[in-house]
Amino acid sequence: MKQFKFILCLLAILLVGCKDDDPEFGPLTAPTNLQVAVDVAADNSGNVTVTPTAEDVLNFHVFFTEGSEPVVVGNGEEASFRYTQSGQYQQVINVIAYGRGGVSSSTAVSIDLDVTLVIDEVTLQMLAGDGSKSWIWDSNNAGHFGVGDPAENFPNFFSAAPNQLNPCLYDDRLTFSYDGSANYEFELETAGAVFINWAEVKRFFPDATPNQFEDE
CATH class of the missing domain: 2.60.40.2470 (SoxY domain)
Structure with missing residues (x-):
């Protein structure tokens, strides 16, 4: 009987000791x-x-x-x-x-x-030379077209294999030019067809069909 009472007292102590404390934040005052x-x-x-x-x-x-x-x-x-x-x-x-x-x-x-858009001299010289420079796609090299993390120096999200994309992309000419008054120009010359991402077409034109566009 004494042992039974002792167990009951011990359980009561444990229950009291395990009681959760109610946290008090004090008054909640907005800044x-x-x-x-x-x-x-x-x-x-x-x-x-x-x-x-x-x-x-x-x-x-x-x-x-x-x-x-x-x-x-x-x-x-x-x-x-x-x-x-x-x-x-x-x-x-x-x-x-x-x-x-x-x-x-x-x-x-x-x-x-x-x-006012300002491009650093190194980038400007690379893109436009002494005032204007035209570029074409280096389609024979891997990674000539891609998307990547801005923190990386490689298109690690997507990188095109040599000549992987539609030929309508590779006849384009991209021209970058500038003058001494911080005016910058970009001109895209195509041979009549423009390379686009079909997924982006569907995003803006959900009802579009491939018959309306030449898919990539």
């Missing part, structure tokens, strides 16, 4: 006094730096373009981005400040951009 300092580079490069600050904040999510992945920074830290679309236009930057427990505050900042 306040949200401010965003924006620095737009004056060299027309499109470089923009955003520095958000707030009270009762854990981190910020900065969205430089609609639908893009956020740049996550801490209080008073800088988030940088380069806009590459040329011209004069307005851009909205959305900033969300997250506090304890996931509560948030947000704001949107509109900036004026004047972006």
Whole structure:
């Protein structure tokens, strides 16, 4: 009988000892006094730096373009981005400040951009020489046409074998040219037929049939 009582007491102690603690976050207060300092580079490069600050904040999510992945920074830290679309236009930057427990505050900042496309001298010389250069496809070599990771120097997603694609691609001529006033031109000369990806045709024209196009 004494042994039975001892077991019951032991079970009671174990049950009390295994009780889950209720976490306490304290008051869930949304970040306040949200401010965003924006620095737009004056060299027309499109470089923009955003520095958000707030009270009762854990981190910020900065969205430089609609639908893009956020740049996550801490209080008073800088988030940088380069806009590459040329011209004069307005851009909205959305900033969300997250506090304890996931509560948030947000704001949107509109900036004026004047972006001029600038190509570095090495790339410009390779593409257009001293002012203009024409290119044709090196169809006899593997990898003459492909898609790859921008961080790599090889088309590791897709790489065409020699003469793999439709002959209508290989008679094209691509001409790159520029002048001293930062004006760049690209001209594509075809022999009447243009090489296209049929999957992309179906994406934009779901009802299209091969009879309307010459498939790749």
